[in-house]
Structures are given as C-alpha cells and as structure tokens.
Amino acid sequence: MPIRVENLCYTYNPGTPFARTALEDINLEINDGEFVGIIGETGSGKSTLIQHFNGLLRPTRGRVLVDGVDIWQKDVRLKDIRQKVGLVFQYPEHQLFEETVFADVAFGPRNMGLDEDEIGMRVRRALEMVGLDFEAVKARSPFELSGGEMRRVAIAGVLAMEPSVLVLDEPVSGLDPRGRDELLQELTRLHEKFEYTVVLVSHSMEDVARLAKRLVVMHRGRVVADGPVRDVFRMMDLLRETGLGVPQVTELMLELARRGKDVRTDVLTVEEAKVELLRLLRSEGRVR
Amino acid sequence: MEEMIRAENLVYEYGPVGDGRHAALRGISLAIRPGEFVAIIGHNGSGKSTLAKHFNALLVPTSGTVKVKGMKTSDPRNLWKIRQTVGMVFQNPDNQIVATTVEEDVAFGPENLGVPPAEIRRRVREALECVDMVEYVRHAPHLLSGGQKQRVAIAGVVAMRPECIVLDEPTAMLDPSGRREVMRTITRLNREEGITVVLITHFMNEAVQADRVIVMEAGRIVLDGSPRKVFGQVETLRALHLDVPQVTELAYELNREGAELPPDILTVEEFADAIVGVSDRGVSDRSRKTEERRARTADACGTTGRGRDRSGQADCHGRAAAASCGGG
Numbered sequence: 001m002p003i004r005v006e007n008l009c010y011t012y013n014p015g016t017p018f019a020r021t022a023l024e025d026i027n028l029e030i031n032d033g034e035f036v037g038i039i040g041e042t043g044s045g046k047s048t049l050i051q052h053f054n055g056l057l058r059p060t061r062g063r064v065l066v067d068g069v070d071i072w073q074k075d076v077r078l079k080d081i082r083q084k085v086g087l088v089f090q091y092p093e094h095q096l097f098e099e100t101v102f103a104d105v106a107f108g109p110r111n112m113g114l115d116e117d118e119i120g121m122r123v124r125r126a127l128e129m130v131g132l133d134f135e136a137v138k139a140r141s142p143f144e145l146s147g148g149e150m151r152r153v154a155i156a157g158v159l160a161m162e163p164s165v166l167v168l169d170e171p172v173s174g175l176d177p178r179g180r181d182e183l184l185q186e187l188t189r190l191h192e193k194f195e196y197t198v199v200l201v202s203h204s205m206e207d208v209a210r211l212a213k214r215l216v217v218m219h220r221g222r223v224v225a226d227g228p229v230r231d232v233f234r235m236m237d238l239l240r241e242t243g244l245g246v247p248q249v250t251e252l253m254l255e256l257a258r259r260g261k262d263v264r265t266d267v268l269t270v271e272e273a274k275v276e277l278l279r280l281l282r283s284e285g286r287v288r
Numbered sequence: 289m290e291e292m293i294r295a296e297n298l299v300y301e302y303g304p305v306g307d308g309r310h311a312a313l314r315g316i317s318l319a320i321r322p323g324e325f326v327a328i329i330g331h332n333g334s335g336k337s338t339l340a341k342h343f344n345a346l347l348v349p350t351s352g353t354v355k356v357k358g359m360k361t362s363d364p365r366n367l368w369k370i371r372q373t374v375g376m377v378f379q380n381p382d383n384q385i386v387a388t389t390v391e392e393d394v395a396f397g398p399e400n401l402g403v404p405p406a407e408i409r410r411r412v413r414e415a416l417e418c419v420d421m422v423e424y425v426r427h428a429p430h431l432l433s434g435g436q437k438q439r440v441a442i443a444g445v446v447a448m449r450p451e452c453i454v455l456d457e458p459t460a461m462l463d464p465s466g467r468r469e470v471m472r473t474i475t476r477l478n479r480e481e482g483i484t485v486v487l488i489t490h491f492m493n494e495a496v497q498a499d500r501v502i503v504m505e506a507g508r509i510v511l512d513g514s515p516r517k518v519f520g521q522v523e524t525l526r527a528l529h530l531d532v533p534q535v536t537e538l539a540y541e542l543n544r545e546g547a548e549l550p551p552d553i554l555t556v557e558e559f560a561d562a563i564v565g566v567s568d569r570g571v572s573d574r575s576r577k578t579e580e581r582r583a584r585t586a587d588a589c590g591t592t593g594r595g596r597d598r599s600g601q602a603d604c605h606g607r608a609a610a611a612s613c614g615g616g
Contacts, residue, residue, distance in 0.1 A: 042434065177529055252560065256563060274542060
C-alpha cells in the first residue's frame, strides 16, 4: 500500500495566538492502483492533507507511511519519498522557469543525478504521457505555450521523476472546458494505461464523478465520508451541509425519486442517466 | 432607450504588421441595453476577454467602433468618462488588491476620482453592503477567502458608481461556495441596483442565470439569445467544445431516442416536471416563474432611472477630479 495516514493531526502556527487546527485525527489508506478523489470546501484541509503525503508538512501528531515506512523516521530521506509521491500543486504552470520545455521537464531527473541519456529518455516519455509532441515542444519556451499546454509541461516535470503515486491539487481549475476535458482524459490514460495511482483533489463534482472510483469527503479538517463514488453521492444532505453539491444528473434522479418515480439514484453521468431514464420512459410507453 | 454599449464591425488585430498579424476579433456588432445581464462564453482564445477589454477602452478597435453611452472609446477625451461608466473586475482576486485593509481597498477608486472624504466613507459603506462584506471593513484583504476577495474587488468597482460592470471570469479561481457568493452578488447588483452586467465565464450554470448569452468562437459571435435559446443548441455547443447544463444535454439525448421533452430545459426542476408529467400545478409553477422573471427584468430596466441620477453625480466628481488632476 503506497500511502497510509494514521491519527494525523496538524496545527498551523502551534503555540502562538494564530494557532489553527487544520487536520484532526485523519485515518486514510491510498492503495496501489486506486483513483481517489478528495473533495471538500476551501479550508476543509484537503491541500494540507496532501502536503503530508510526500513530507512537505510534518504532522503535529500521528504518522504518515509510504510503502510501509514512517516517512519521519530518522533514517528516511525525504528526497526519496518525494520521488515516489509526485505532487502537482494548484496552478503548477506558475512554477515553470526554464528557457525550454526540455530543460524544465529535465530539472527533476537532473537533480536526481541521472545521466543525460536517461534524462533525455524520461523527458520524452513524460511529455508523451501528457499528450504533447516531444519533437514539437522540446525547444520551445514554456511561456509561449497555451495555458493548458503549460500545465501539462508542469505535470510532465513531476512524471519525469517517475513517481508511483501522482497527487494533483485542482489540476483543471482555470482551464476552459476543452482544456479541462483533454487534461482529464490524459489523467485517465495515465491511470489506466500506465497504472498510476492517482489522488485527485477537486471541487468539481462532475469531474470527480467521471474519473474517480473512490471518494474522500473532507469537512473542517476531518474525513466525513470515504467510499465508492456512487455511495458517497447518494448522501446529498451530507454533501450540502459541507458546502458541496452533487452532479446535476444525480440531483435530478434524487428529485425524481422524491416525486415518486422508481429510478436509480446512484447515477453519476449523463450517459448513465440516459440509460436509466430510457428504461423509465419505455416502461411508461413514452418512448418505443 | 439609450444603449449602454454598442460595437459596430469591431475588428482587433495585434502582432507585427504583415504576416504575423493576428485578428482576435473579426467584425463584432452588438448592442447591450441598460439593465441587461449578459453572459459571454467561448473557449480560450475565442476573443471574449479581448472583447470585454474594449468595453471600457482598455483596448481600442483596429477598425470599427465601440461606443459607451454614445461615447467613442477611440477618442482619448472620453476615456475618463468611459472608465467611470464601465468598471471591470478580473479573474485573479490577488492581483486586484491594492491596500492593507478592506476599507482602504474599496476607497481607492473613489479617492482617485477626487471624491470628498465624507462621501468616500458613505460610498465604501454602501459598496460593502452591496457585496455583504461590511463586517470585514477593518480586515486585511490578503487574508480573506477567494470569494471574499473577489467581493471586495467588486465593492471597489461599485464604490465608483459605474452604470455597467464587466467581469472577466471572476469565479474561475474560486471554489463552489466562493462562486455562489460572487454570483449572488452579481445578480443582486443587476436586479436590485439596476447595474448592467457583462459576465465572461466558462461555467454554464452561471451563464444560465443571465438574461442573454453570447457565444464566441474565433473572434466572432456565433450565437446570441436567451439562455434557453442558446443552450437548446446542444449540437452547436458541443462542436465548439463548450459545456451544456447536464439536464439540457440529457433532454437532448433522450429526444434523439424519441422522447418528447422540451428541448430548452435548463434546471433539475424543469426536467423533473417534464418527466413526472406536467401536472396543472407544474404548468402554473413554471409560468409563474417566467412571469416573476419578466417582472424582475422590467424592474431592472425601471431602475436605470436611478442609474442616470448616479451618472449625474459621477459626472460632477469626474470633473472635480479632472480639475484637481489638471491643477496638480
């Protein structure tokens, strides 16, 4: 199991008048090959939590284990942990800095002390993984790319270190619908084809519904729900309380059920809703 | 009725003259009436932000004209007046903070207009009431949430008493609750204060709340009409890689299979009504809502009278400020 969090508590500015508890008693396991969505309002602790996954933050109490090893043990090199758990921040393109796309993606592997051949191979592979044409972009300045492309280059920079878990904080925020759909498709491909374990922090219920298999809901520093996406979205009242919503089609099915129609309420996408409603309309003789 | 904004054959090109020249806007003609709530959608690079920047003369046309209340934006003498009439709010709230307290931040605009201190205080208070942020008057803006920052930015514009506010993806960087806060504020400014609103957005659920939706693609307007009319064009919007509300898409898909649902469904309520069978109550509910909406729109138009009063005020301050600038 790549990541395990035990009784994790985190307080910002402890021992000062500004002390604020951001995480309270979190227990969580991210298993190999999972695609987990973490949702919650701003301030619910999602970003604080994922910064513990690769040792950017040190727990005030509790433990974080990566591949069974407590990452804050004395003999653990955090550098190794950060190679295993790749973290993509919000607006990662703000961190691009090199003159060429190649140099930017090569930055991580180079710091790992790899030789030039290996670096070249990894950069090519990482750029191809995020759907960019290596030959076309390698010599270009990252700053002359479109917003969506810049973001992919930034993600490639993390992939080039060949982590086993990819953690992304709001990877599609600020992108337009096309950029968003393309990037989400790449993530699905990374997960399915390259068998990446993916943790996706998002506040778009529609995106999470389409991609993740398991959903963790955070509220005021605690995990308030954790389970298969379908089961979690059925708890609409809980989600509303935490300032979140459910996808519009899920809401529709819940509303129809409330009005006495016999329909499944664990519907997540337009496609699924279509199948279910066709069944209903056919049974009522309104569609042949 | 005088138009708030009118663009005629607006073309905007940038880049070096010759082959490198790129046309961001390729002949836009449109008119926005006082009190309207217009949403502009389109993917990145479609020209929507470029268009918005023409509405308060941040950009001027390469050819064609843009007029704000009859004033040509290409005439530098109109600049001051235009910027007072049309205020702008941008995407990133952090880039719009100028002061260390909310009060000072909101006061920045009117101060620059040369408004007397007592009047500034009144305006700051009113503006913060408008965006529901009065209790934060002494707070440091950089410590607020994204939605709160954005509301402070809107208050900063409101304090300058514009008749029209143009918002360029104001919710793109916010979380769902921040987005709701900002949308509530925007609709309130439009409905209650009669301020004309131009909202650029990627979020269809926001565009649905407008009176009118304009869809842009490659520097041109491709659709322009009520949200119902525009989002009913599922095929066109899909071809443009734009989102359609999930229920609208669902109705479209079911109708292709032979269901007979209204093609212009926008909300869960409407969809449920259509499926459960439009009972009498359903019909009356729906028509009542339509009536209410019409009444609100009429209301908003009615309040433009107040808008004009305000422009009168702004006028005085504008001149006073201009005079003091000249003197300085």
